[in-house]
Amino acid sequence: MRAIGEAAGVLSGSLYHHFDSKEAMVDELLATYFEALLGRYNEIIEAGRPPLETFREMVYVAFDTIEQHRAATRTLQNEGRYFAALPRFAYLKDRERTIEELWIGIIKSGKASGAIRSNLDPRTVYRFARDGIWVAARWYKPTGKLTHRDLADQFLTILLAGIAAPTTE
Amino acid sequence: MRAIGEAAGVLSGSLYHHFDSKEAMVDELLATYFEALLGRYNEIIEAGRPPLETFREMVYVAFDTIEQHRAATRTLQNEGRYFAALPRFAYLKDRERTIEELWIGIIKSGKASGAIRSNLDPRTVYRFARDGIWVAARWYKPTGKLTHRDLADQFLTILLAGIAAPTTE
DNA sequence: GTCTATAATTTGATAGAC
DNA sequence: GTCTATCAAATTATAGAC
Numbered sequence: 001m002r003a004i005g006e007a008a009g010v011l012s013g014s015l016y017h018h019f020d021s022k023e024a025m026v027d028e029l030l031a032t033y034f035e036a037l038l039g040r041y042n043e044i045i046e047a048g049r050p051p052l053e054t055f056r057e058m059v060y061v062a063f064d065t066i067e068q069h070r071a072a073t074r075t076l077q078n079e080g081r082y083f084a085a086l087p088r089f090a091y092l093k094d095r096e097r098t099i100e101e102l103w104i105g106i107i108k109s110g111k112a113s114g115a116i117r118s119n120l121d122p123r124t125v126y127r128f129a130r131d132g133i134w135v136a137a138r139w140y141k142p143t144g145k146l147t148h149r150d151l152a153d154q155f156l157t158i159l160l161a162g163i164a165a166p167t168t169e
Numbered sequence: 170m171r172a173i174g175e176a177a178g179v180l181s182g183s184l185y186h187h188f189d190s191k192e193a194m195v196d197e198l199l200a201t202y203f204e205a206l207l208g209r210y211n212e213i214i215e216a217g218r219p220p221l222e223t224f225r226e227m228v229y230v231a232f233d234t235i236e237q238h239r240a241a242t243r244t245l246q247n248e249g250r251y252f253a254a255l256p257r258f259a260y261l262k263d264r265e266r267t268i269e270e271l272w273i274g275i276i277k278s279g280k281a282s283g284a285i286r287s288n289l290d291p292r293t294v295y296r297f298a299r300d301g302i303w304v305a306a307r308w309y310k311p312t313g314k315l316t317h318r319d320l321a322d323q324f325l326t327i328l329l330a331g332i333a334a335p336t337t338e
Numbered sequence: 339g340t341c342t343a344t345a346a347t348t349t350g351a352t353a354g355a356c
Numbered sequence: 357g358t359c360t361a362t363c364a365a366a367t368t369a370t371a372g373a374c
Contacts, residue, residue, distance in 0.1 A: 001350060013352080014358045022350065052333070078247050117334045124323050125332055127308065128301055135300035154293050162331030163294055164221065165286045170368060182370080183340045191368065 023088060026075060030083070033072035034095040037065045041102050051110035056156055058106065059133065063152040066137040073137050100126060129159060192257060195244060199252070202241035203264040206234045210271050220279035225325055227275065228302065232321040235306040242306050269295060298328060 001022055005012040019025045040061045044054055066073045075083075083089045103126045110116035116125070132155055140151055170191055174181040188194045209230045213223055235242045244252075252258045272295045279285030285294070301324055309320055 002348090010357085011359060012350085013360080016351070017357055114334055116332050117330070120327070120332060121323070125327065127305075128324065128327050131304035131307075132297055132301055135304045136296075138300075139296065154290070155297060158289070158294065158297055158328070158331070160331045160333040161286070162327070162329050163285050163289060164329040165283055166335075171366090179339085180341060181368085182342080185369070186339055 023086070026083060027088060029072045029075060030089070030092065033065070033069040033076075034092075036069065037062070038095065038098065040065060041099065045102060045106070050115065051106055051113055052115040052160075054106050055110060058103065059129070059156055059159075060149065060152050062130075062133045063136070063148040063155075066133070067140075067142055067148045070137070073134075077134070077138065100130075103129070132159065192255070195252060196257060198241045198244060199258070199261065202234070202238040202245075203261075203268075205238065206231070207264065207267065209234060210268065214271060214275070219284065220275055220282055221284040221329075223275050224279060227272065228298070228325055228328075229318065229321050231299075231302045232305070232317040232324075235302070236309075236311055236317045239306070242303075246303070246307065269299075272298070301328065 001012040001015060004025070005015055008015070015025075019028070041058060044057045044061060047054070047057075049057070080092070084092045100123075104122045107116060107122040107125050111118055111120070111122065133152075136151055136155065140146070140148065142148070170181040170184060173194070174184050177184070184194075188197070210227060213226045213230060216223070216226075218226070249261070253261045269292075273291045276285060276291040276294050280287055280289070280291065302321075305320055305324065309315070309317065311317070
């Protein structure tokens, strides 16, 4: 709390005028992140475009939202397990399940339309997509030459087409 | 330290007979992990098999080593950034760079031999491969039906061939 | 090699003046 | 809305008995 106060330009005691506890600060941070992410996912899905296009847009939104909510994603990555175990943060599991269902729905549509390979398990595809996006947030520095859009494109290239040359078995 | 002592069946004070500090415990944990991982990577590379076979074996070894060193990988994931900043743990960056060079060497060989698509940046391929493996360790439970070998196979399937159906585009 | 007891610091939080 | 001053608990580490 002392460090947070210093970053905010006040002493630690002053923070308690704005937040009941340290947990309350984390709560607002994480709730805001999930609200933003889910809102944008729903927008995209409601547009009703073809599955692979929707999938692509969702990847863009994920990278973009992670960039805009770095404190929340860093907290989730480093201490998500700890907070998720607290009663106050029970909603985290709900949010994550909702997000998983949105992705899996799109992946299933993709399989049904023939856009996504039929031999893949939707949940596994979701997990590897989510993980690849998620961990990129660890090393991605917005100050570099690579925008989050570039990063998303590289990721999508590999995820959609794989790394093996088509001529190779 | 009290929790560690409890897990070890002794009181916290007794731990200092075996380790100089809490940091020293983490140090041994992480050093052992990197020694094991690098040793196995080198074995595989020295076998001199074709790039894609070597790549595949390295993925297997990565999943296997993560499973065998769960405390080390969990520590690295949750607090790697903190420890890496301490002088005592300066070697972590060296180890990670060495590992990156091993992977990138194999990926470049794969591109040269035509086994890996020529339009991919080796460093980007490395990062997404590493990240996918790395994060799978977060949700993979060795008690489930899925062995780490199964997990590695699913990961390799997606990474090598992508998720898009060949007939599309 | 483990225990008891305790030192020294850090940390989340509070009360009340301004 | 911020500050001063402080509390209470937690945490890493140490000294010395057994």
